[in-house]
Amino acid sequence: MRWVDWYGDSSLHVLDVALACCSLEFNAAAPAAAGPAVEPPVDGRTAVVVSGTVTDRLAPAVAAVVDSVRTRQQVAPVVVAYGVCATTGGPYWDSYAVTKGVDVLVPVDVYVPGCPPTPAALREVLDGVSGRAARGATA
Amino acid sequence: MSAPEPVVPVGGPAHGRIRLIEPACTSCMLCVRECPVWCISLDSHTEPDPDVPAGARPRTVNVLDRFEIDWGTCMFCGICVEECPFDALEWDDAHPAPAEGSLDLRHGIAELA
Amino acid sequence: MRDVAAQDWHAAVLAAREDGYGWFDWLGCVDEIGVADELRVVLSLRRLDDASAPELLLQCRVPRSEPRVDSVRDVFAGAAWHEREAAEEFGLEVVGGDRRRLLLDASVEAPLRKDEVLAARTAGPWPGAKEPGESTEGGASPSRRRTVPPGVPAAEVWGDRDPDGPPPDPAEVAAASTGGRVRRRSR
Numbered sequence: 277m278r279w280v281d282w283y284g285d286s287s288l289h290v291l292d293v294a295l296a297c298c299s300l301e302f303n304a305a306a307p308a309a310a311g312p313a314v315e316p317p318v319d320g321r322t323a324v325v326v327s328g329t330v331t332d333r334l335a336p337a338v339a340a341v342v343d344s345v346r347t348r349q350q351v352a353p354v355v356v357a358y359g360v361c362a363t364t365g366g367p368y369w370d371s372y373a374v375t376k377g378v379d380v381l382v383p384v385d386v387y388v389p390g391c392p393p394t395p396a397a398l399r400e401v402l403d404g405v406s407g408r409a410a411r412g413a414t415a
Numbered sequence: 416m417s418a419p420e421p422v423v424p425v426g427g428p429a430h431g432r433i434r435l436i437e438p439a440c441t442s443c444m445l446c447v448r449e450c451p452v453w454c455i456s457l458d459s460h461t462e463p464d465p466d467v468p469a470g471a472r473p474r475t476v477n478v479l480d481r482f483e484i485d486w487g488t489c490m491f492c493g494i495c496v497e498e499c500p501f502d503a504l505e506w507d508d509a510h511p512a513p514a515e516g517s518l519d520l521r522h523g524i525a526e527l528a
Numbered sequence: 529m530r531d532v533a534a535q536d537w538h539a540a541v542l543a544a545r546e547d548g549y550g551w552f553d554w555l556g557c558v559d560e561i562g563v564a565d566e567l568r569v570v571l572s573l574r575r576l577d578d579a580s581a582p583e584l585l586l587q588c589r590v591p592r593s594e595p596r597v598d599s600v601r602d603v604f605a606g607a608a609w610h611e612r613e614a615a616e617e618f619g620l621e622v623v624g625g626d627r628r629r630l631l632l633d634a635s636v637e638a639p640l641r642k643d644e645v646l647a648a649r650t651a652g653p654w655p656g657a658k659e660p661g662e663s664t665e666g667g668a669s670p671s672r673r674r675t676v677p678p679g680v681p682a683a684e685v686w687g688d689r690d691p692d693g694p695p696p697d698p699a700e701v702a703a704a705s706t707g708g709r710v711r712r713r714s715r
Contacts, residue, residue, distance in 0.1 A: 333631050363487040363517055367452055370648035370679075372639040373632060377487075379517065388513040389486035389520050401513055441660070448656035453677070456655035458663035477661045 277341060279316060284309030288323065288406040289316030291345060291353070293338060296328025298359035298392045305395035305402075322353040323405050325398065329361035329368055330375040339381040346382075354405045357384045358398055360391050367391065430491055431510040435482055435527040439503035442477035446495035446504060454488040455495060457481055484527060486511040487520040529585045537588050538598040541571065545603055549573035549584045552604035557614040559642045560589070561702045567595045567618055571607070590620070592641075592698075599625035642702035649680050680704060 282288045284307070292302055302325060316322050324342050345353050357378050360366030365376035378384060388397050442459035458481040464474040496504045514520050532540040553572040560566045570587040590597055599622045601608035611622040612630040619638030638644060654677040658664075676682055681704035686696050 331631075332633050357517075360486075360488055360490060363520070364485075366488060367490040369452055369488060370646045372636050372644075372646065376648075377517070384517075386513050386515060387487060387517045387520060389489070389511045391490040393513075394510060397510060397513060444656060444658065444660050447658075448675075450655075453655055458658070459661055460663055461661035475661070480663055 279313040280306060281311045281313040282323075282402060283307060283406070283408075284311050286313075286317070286320065288321050288402065289313055290402065291322065291324040291341070293324060293326045293341060294328065295326065295330060295334065295338070296361060298327035298361065301392045301395050302327045302358065302398060305398040307399070316349070318348060319350045321351060321406065322349050323356060323402060324353045325356045325358050325402075326362040326378045327358045329366065330378050330381070332373050332375055335375045335381055338378065342378075342382040354385045355382060356386045356388060356398070356401055358388045359393055360389060363387045363389065428506050428508040430493065430506050431508045432486070432506075433484060433489070433491075433493075433496060433504050433527070434507040435484075435524060436503045436505065437479065437482070437524055437528065439501045440479050440482065441501055441503075442479045443500065445498050445500065449494050449498045451492060451494065452488050452490055454485040454490075456483050456485075479524070482524050482527065483521050485521045487517045529587060532586055532588045534588045534590050534597060537569070537586075538600055538603070540586055540588075541573075541600040542603050544573055544584055544586060548575050548577055550576040552606045553583060555600075555607050555610035555614060557618040557620055557640075559592070559618060559640065559702075561592065561642050562699050564589070565592050566590060567592055567620060569597050569614065569620065571600070595619060596621045596623055598623050601625060641698075643696075643698035645681065645686065645701065645704070646679055649677055654680075676704075 277294065278292050280290045280292055282290045292299070294302065322345060324345055326338065326342075330338055342353075342355060355378075357363045361368060361374075362378045363384075365371070365374050368374040369376055375381065386401050388401060390397060442457060444457070447455045447457055457479065459477045459479050461475040462478050464476045467474050493506070496506060511520065511522065530540070530544075551574040553574055555569070555571045558568040558570065560568055566589040568587055568589050570585060573584045573586070575581045575584075588597065595618070597620065599607070599611055601611060602624075608626045609630070611620075611625045612628065614620045615622050615625065615627075616629055616632050616636075617638065617640040619641060632639070654675075656677060657675050659675075680686070681696070681701045685700050685704070
């Protein structure tokens with residue numbers, strides 16, 4: 277789990293909650309200019325992207341991480357459920373050990389379907405979050 | 416030495432989403448039952464078959480009322496496409512769009528066209 | 529595959545290590561319900577002096593009702609993790625083993641036993657329960673036998689059975705997970 281300065285210019289910080297295979301698509305989605313970040317400024321624009329299956333064992337930790345961001349940031353982060361595991365539990369919906377979607381734990385703002393979704397789908401969502409889509413700028 | 420030929424996938428569109436060809440669907444329920452994640456559901460009813468010739472035994476046909484795929488759960492395995500005996504489901508390039516509500520990821524006949 | 533009596537398990541694993549099979553690969557468990565009323569515990573070892581030599585598989589069988597096997601974590605420390613996993617997934621009692629739960633919530637018991645039904649498949653209606661020509665509002669004849677989804681035993685075996693009757697036969701429940709839905713009238 278790490279913060280990513282998505283455009284490399286501190287305009288959007290994305291928390292990469294990398295739980296399973298969708299995290300590989302997250303990595304592929306990151307723009308070339310993306311860079312690591314320690315923490316975003318408290319008044320900065322942020323997004324939390326949950327990529328992959330939320331196991332019941334890990335659920336409290338995932339909830340705590342997202343809640344800590346929501347508490348810390350002055351502007352609420354946009355929480356993205358990336359892929360069907362994060363949306364409903366996906367292929368593991370009937371497992372004895374899986375939480376059926378991260379929205380069981382925290383409010384989700386955007387659900388991205390796919391197993392996995394395309395990296396482009398995440399780029400488009402985050403371009404929308406950052407306001408770049410509205411201005412017509414590309415990442 | 417020239418660059419190797421790029422590998423071009425053959426056999427159909429990218430697996431972006433699954434579309435429903437409504438006129439081909441007979442409401443047989445096979446896709447619904449074979450889906451491993453139960454993301455397909457449908458409703459249908461029976462009506463008398465209008466094409467029965469005079470004097471023949473009356474028959475009924477299934478009429479599809481509702482068909483839905485929940486993209487919030489679909490894992491794109493393609494079993495439904497393979498199992499449909501009437502080729503009413505096929506792969507399509509377009510990807511279902513992200514949504515603000517998970518229930519908005521449930522697409523009906525119009526969105527699946 | 530070397531078959532070992534359950535009471536000789538520890539001695540057999542120790543002897544194999546002393547015989548040159550010094551690398552512990554994995555320990556697993558198989559629920560033999562439907563074939564025998566047993567759990568099969570299997571362990572794989574490799575030789576350190578000859579990496580190309582085939583693995584040595586040791587196995588023992590323990591009754592499902594009293595599944596007890598000695599821990600071999602004093603022979604191979606790495607076995608401790610695998611024993612914890614087998615214990616919580618199959619309800620295997622590992623005598624002298626690490627008793628801590630590994631991954632599962634305390635409320636989940638032996639989920640990999642084949643007579644354990646996935647609760648999520650029984651919680652809501654199965655979309656496939658309808659017949660062609662039926663809608664959610666009804667239309668099926670009430671006397672028609674309802675289809676159950678794969679992995680869920682027929683109602684009279686597990687869900688809707690007579691409360692005064694005998695407990696469901698684990699083998700019958702396990703058979704449901706392989707798609708067998710017809711109840712064989714064996715009694």
